[in-house]
Amino acid sequence: MHIDESFYGSGEPIADTKAPAGPIEERWSERKFAVKLVNPANKRKKTVIIVGTGLAGGSAGATLAELGYKVVQFCYQDSPRRAHSIAAQGGINAAKNYRNDGDSVHRLFYDTVKGGDFRSRESNVHRLAEISRQIIDQCVAQGVPFAREYGGLLDNRSFGGAQVSRTFYARGQTGQQLLLGAYQALMRQVDAGNVELHPRHEMLDLIMEDGRARGVVVRNLVTGEVRSHTADAVVLATGGYGNVYFLSTNAMGSNVTAAWRAHRRGALFANPCYTQIHPTCIPVSGDHQSKLTLMSESLRNDGRVWVPVKAGDDRRPADIPEDERDYYLERIYPAFGNLVPRDIASRAAKNVCDEGRGVGPGGLGVYLDFAGAIERLGRDAVAAKYGNLFEMYERITGENPYEQPMRIYPAVHYTMGGLWVDYDLESTVPGLFVIGEANFSDHGANRLGASALMQGLADGYFVLPQTIGDYLARNPVGAVPAETVTAAEAEVQERIERLLSIDGDRTVDSFHRELGAIMWEYCGMERTEEGLRKALELIPALREEFWRRVRVPGSGDDLNQSLEKAGRVADFFELAELMCVDALHRTESCGGHFRAESQDEDGEAARDDANFSYVGAWEWTGPGERPILHKEDLAFEYVTPSQRSYK
Amino acid sequence: MKLTLRVWRQKGPEDKGRMVTYEVDDLSPDMSFLEMLDVLNERLALKGEEPIAFDHDCREGICGMCSLVINGTPHGPERATTTCQLHLRKFKDGEVVDIEPWRARPFPVIKDLVVDRSAFDKIIEAGGYISAPTGSAPDAHAVPVPKPDADRAFEAAECIGCGACVAACPNGSAMLFTAAKVTHLGLLPQGQPERDSRVVDMVATHDDLGFGGCTNTGECTVACPKGIPLDTIARLNHDYLKAGGKR
Numbered sequence: 016m017h018i019d020e021s022f023y024g025s026g027e028p029i030a031d032t033k034a035p036a037g038p039i040e041e042r043w044s045e046r047k048f049a050v051k052l053v054n055p056a057n058k059r060k061k062t063v064i065i066v067g068t069g070l071a072g073g074s075a076g077a078t079l080a081e082l083g084y085k086v087v088q089f090c091y092q093d094s095p096r097r098a099h100s101i102a103a104q105g106g107i108n109a110a111k112n113y114r115n116d117g118d119s120v121h122r123l124f125y126d127t128v129k130g131g132d133f134r135s136r137e138s139n140v141h142r143l144a145e146i147s148r149q150i151i152d153q154c155v156a157q158g159v160p161f162a163r164e165y166g167g168l169l170d171n172r173s174f175g176g177a178q179v180s181r182t183f184y185a186r187g188q189t190g191q192q193l194l195l196g197a198y199q200a201l202m203r204q205v206d207a208g209n210v211e212l213h214p215r216h217e218m219l220d221l222i223m224e225d226g227r228a229r230g231v232v233v234r235n236l237v238t239g240e241v242r243s244h245t246a247d248a249v250v251l252a253t254g255g256y257g258n259v260y261f262l263s264t265n266a267m268g269s270n271v272t273a274a275w276r277a278h279r280r281g282a283l284f285a286n287p288c289y290t291q292i293h294p295t296c297i298p299v300s301g302d303h304q305s306k307l308t309l310m311s312e313s314l315r316n317d318g319r320v321w322v323p324v325k326a327g328d329d330r331r332p333a334d335i336p337e338d339e340r341d342y343y344l345e346r347i348y349p350a351f352g353n354l355v356p357r358d359i360a361s362r363a364a365k366n367v368c369d370e371g372r373g374v375g376p377g378g379l380g381v382y383l384d385f386a387g388a389i390e391r392l393g394r395d396a397v398a399a400k401y402g403n404l405f406e407m408y409e410r411i412t413g414e415n416p417y418e419q420p421m422r423i424y425p426a427v428h429y430t431m432g433g434l435w436v437d438y439d440l441e442s443t444v445p446g447l448f449v450i451g452e453a454n455f456s457d458h459g460a461n462r463l464g465a466s467a468l469m470q471g472l473a474d475g476y477f478v479l480p481q482t483i484g485d486y487l488a489r490n491p492v493g494a495v496p497a498e499t500v501t502a503a504e505a506e507v508q509e510r511i512e513r514l515l516s517i518d519g520d521r522t523v524d525s526f527h528r529e530l531g532a533i534m535w536e537y538c539g540m541e542r543t544e545e546g547l548r549k550a551l552e553l554i555p556a557l558r559e560e561f562w563r564r565v566r567v568p569g570s571g572d573d574l575n576q577s578l579e580k581a582g583r584v585a586d587f588f589e590l591a592e593l594m595c596v597d598a599l600h601r602t603e604s605c606g607g608h609f610r611a612e613s614q615d616e617d618g619e620a621a622r623d624d625a626n627f628s629y630v631g632a633w634e635w636t637g638p639g640e641r642p643i644l645h646k647e648d649l650a651f652e653y654v655t656p657s658q659r660s661y662k
Numbered sequence: 663m664k665l666t667l668r669v670w671r672q673k674g675p676e677d678k679g680r681m682v683t684y685e686v687d688d689l690s691p692d693m694s695f696l697e698m699l700d701v702l703n704e705r706l707a708l709k710g711e712e713p714i715a716f717d718h719d720c721r722e723g724i725c726g727m728c729s730l731v732i733n734g735t736p737h738g739p740e741r742a743t744t745t746c747q748l749h750l751r752k753f754k755d756g757e758v759v760d761i762e763p764w765r766a767r768p769f770p771v772i773k774d775l776v777v778d779r780s781a782f783d784k785i786i787e788a789g790g791y792i793s794a795p796t797g798s799a800p801d802a803h804a805v806p807v808p809k810p811d812a813d814r815a816f817e818a819a820e821c822i823g824c825g826a827c828v829a830a831c832p833n834g835s836a837m838l839f840t841a842a843k844v845t846h847l848g849l850l851p852q853g854q855p856e857r858d859s860r861v862v863d864m865v866a867t868h869d870d871l872g873f874g875g876c877t878n879t880g881e882c883t884v885a886c887p888k889g890i891p892l893d894t895i896a897r898l899n900h901d902y903l904k905a906g907g908k909r
Binding site for chain 2 (some may be wrong): 077078095113123149151152154155156158162163167168186191192195199200205206214268300303308309406412477480520525570573574577
């Protein structure tokens, strides 16, 4: 083990102080009983700010308002219904055991801890598995049109290599349907006057008073007006930071700014290097590429992944005979074949492309072939299962996947890291709660398929509304002094003016693309000490150039999409450095973080439990300054860490 | 390839607005339509001109944020496709392409191609939900739903709320949008208790917001990127009459 402390300092360890001890299946009940309650008459005197309206934010806003709190909610989109949860395709896990196939809360808990490569907190994950069942009930009651069987009961499928069928789905649009359910519940509360909604607003800073989170500074994206809102507590539900790579499956507007501003105000950022690279995305078609599109993982149930045996073989796929094809996943992982977990499938694709055996433009792609499935099941059966995905593929690539194999390549998809939270989902800043993908809590180093929707809704519908009450009951606060608010607003205004006044000769996007390329190369699917050190030289230099040469046209007084992007990219620079420091310090391989120096004799990820069985939570010390590492030790009482094997 | 774009530019809600011509060369047929606008915007920004404002987010055809009228057709020439999923291979080299915002009284232009669609949120607010406060739900299997009903409800629930139906309608009606939600929730057993009040309140709000009446021209369903069927409107009318909405 070699850790280079010139990149960071070491701080005090931290602990999750809110999770009760005792048997794991009783902890959540105990915590719920221990929370101090807010008197119903007092609830309407308590204001909670929520930033973000995806599955986590939307469900939290609706639920807190139903409980009687006054909610003030923001999103950057023109409507809460457009948050990027809407794009989730596959499904949502729940331990209902409706299939009688041996599923249980304990099994979902076990699978999630193991799938996370033993880098998540047992108490949190168990609670998630318990709540999973209630989520389905809640969504059905709201009218979410899940897939059903002819008897009228809910259908399930197995997903992402799980050995039980516990995934509930609504064709390939599960995220959309769940989000619309939460959105409609939220709009009902808007109508009732319990939620004050501000679409097309972006949070640009966190207001602190007396060591507590007390509000936010937001910019009205239409009028340019910068103003603040204060409250008794603040909730961030602002999603992940995958767009630090420029190309990802995230929406164009997805960004880290809200979380990063909170980090700069004292909230620790945990495990930033844990990113999920999804194996089945449509490859890049040229330099103009603005984002990547995911093709559902379910395609791997019937499609076979292959590349030519010979490097540089540029024959058409149909002209390559069977014995000159390498079905490499089936060859290397005979037990799981094409269904190995996401991190393994992604890395294997990278490896064959690095060997020069990739297909398509630039050699960055592998085939996903349905010829066998079409022969075995018939074209109609394949169309019934995957028709909409095949159409989407054809629309984007102009190629017909019934006639020739799809080309796929891995892309950044989800970030497991995020702001550190305790069992109550409260960050290290009192009064600042973080839910959904924006926090780090439940997926460890790797998230299982169909678990993101589960976590977002668990946090928003069921966890936060209980735990935030405890905070509000115990921490009555007074008004925030006017000078605190004015100072925060002035700081935001100053930064906007600084961005507008540089008037350089490079566009925001050109910087974002360059940063993304550095991150993909050195902090992507495979990381090395040498590469990360290189990245840590390149990023600060590029950041410095950004603040010298960026050109942001227009003014700050109206809708200015270049200005919005510039602020977000500026924060991505600082996050990128922290991700690389985190990746450098974690010399083990685990989950989505593969360090080339840490692999076993077969080239598989080698975890180092003796030295790295902890959450790495980072403290901000200033731009370009060494961050401070705080460790939260992970204890495994119920699931014994083992090496994952899919051979 | 090369295209001649004629783009609606409008500084703000008070500005009159006008079409501005841009010659854009060095394009690839594999680019998406919005990537073409990205390329143009990069070039404008480097020249110190303000880029063209347009709404977009997921670029996967599901968030409903993108909203361009391309050569007179909402979301452009390809059926069942949002603007963000439209690619330049659907256009001819050298073609002249007109790009305009959604045009309807309840969707005022904010800037260039960006319009305010918050009227849609208000229609949902008026009743486009099932009242089921968190924690109150029975087991998900307590009420079976016949598969054909569930499938039809899903089909209506696919609406992405983009507003193409309104942009396409000669009356500026949002009836397809409203009917999609009324149909989705009205087909499910959970949606029955509020079925009457839902349709009456949503239609009243729709009218108050200044959307036009439906005269069954069917332009909406042709423009709809999700193919929401026209018979959802018939269903809405049925529910509306049954609820005694014609007071």
